[in-house]
Amino acid sequence: MALQKDDKKQDILSRQVEQKYHPDTILPKNPCQLSRDKLVVIGSSTGGTEALNKIFSALPTGLPPIVVVQHIPKLFSASLVARLDAHSKISVFEVNTKTQLQHDCAYVANGDAHIVISHEGGKYYVTPRNGNRVSRHRPSVDVLFRSANNVSGRNTLAIILTGMGDDGMIGMKELFDNGAYTIAQDEATCVVFGMPKKAIEVGAVREILPLQQIAPRIVDYAHNKIRNIGEKT
Numbered sequence: 001m002a003l004q005k006d007d008k009k010q011d012i013l014s015r016q017v018e019q020k021y022h023p024d025t026i027l028p029k030n031p032c033q034l035s036r037d038k039l040v041v042i043g044s045s046t047g048g049t050e051a052l053n054k055i056f057s058a059l060p061t062g063l064p065p066i067v068v069v070q071h072i073p074k075l076f077s078a079s080l081v082a083r084l085d086a087h088s089k090i091s092v093f094e095v096n097t098k099t100q101l102q103h104d105c106a107y108v109a110n111g112d113a114h115i116v117i118s119h120e121g122g123k124y125y126v127t128p129r130n131g132n133r134v135s136r137h138r139p140s141v142d143v144l145f146r147s148a149n150n151v152s153g154r155n156t157l158a159i160i161l162t163g164m165g166d167d168g169m170i171g172m173k174e175l176f177d178n179g180a181y182t183i184a185q186d187e188a189t190c191v192v193f194g195m196p197k198k199a200i201e202v203g204a205v206r207e208i209l210p211l212q213q214i215a216p217r218i219v220d221y222a223h224n225k226i227r228n229i230g231e232k233t
Contacts, residue, residue: 032153
């Protein structure tokens with residue numbers, strides 16, 4: 001009888017563990033080797049709403065497009081976007097339909113759709129996409145980072161902020177291997193050092209910074225004060 005109870009308990013627990021889908025289920029890996037305009041992509045989870053607000057409130061104008069995945073319920077993503085927009089000199093939008101990316105603008109995934117960056121006719125676009133929860137999340141940082149690697153490659157600045165789990169690790173490693181500049185928030189300023197730690201552990205990070213230094217680093221990147229691997233000096 002005890003064995004049957006244990007088996008039943010194990011079955012219930014196994015069904016409660018959500019399957020962990022790979023980015024391949026949403027978007028094939030096809031690293032870009034072309035020289036294109038700069039992009040900034042950011043991924044965050046637990047503690048990320050406050051981290052993003054601190055970064056965005058410190059940003060000036062004169063920046064390339066910024067695309068963000070924050071793990072947040074769909075009900076609250078619009079209010080996050082409104083808050084970021086109100087506290088920033090750049091314009092912030094929620095991605096609910098295919099949208100052309102513009103300089104001095106940021107684009108945030110809604111709480112229940114992946115976002116994918118594409119390059120068409122010399123312009124960048126971001127599009128919401130349904131599908132499996134990649135790395136147990138939708139939107140997934142891994143999907144965003146892979147799409148950036150597919151269209152801008154080493155011309156990307158990728159930033160991974162505070163958060164639980166390992167979402168973003170796969171995509172950031174692909175970007176790093178393709179020559180992109182990659183930054184992780186440091187442990188001392190993270191609410192949860194899960195996502196940055198995993199990216200660091202797999203060798204996907206070029207620079208580890210406290211939160212207050214990330215906005216200035218984005219500005220440095222926009223003004224060519226830091227360069228990606230393989231970029232001419």
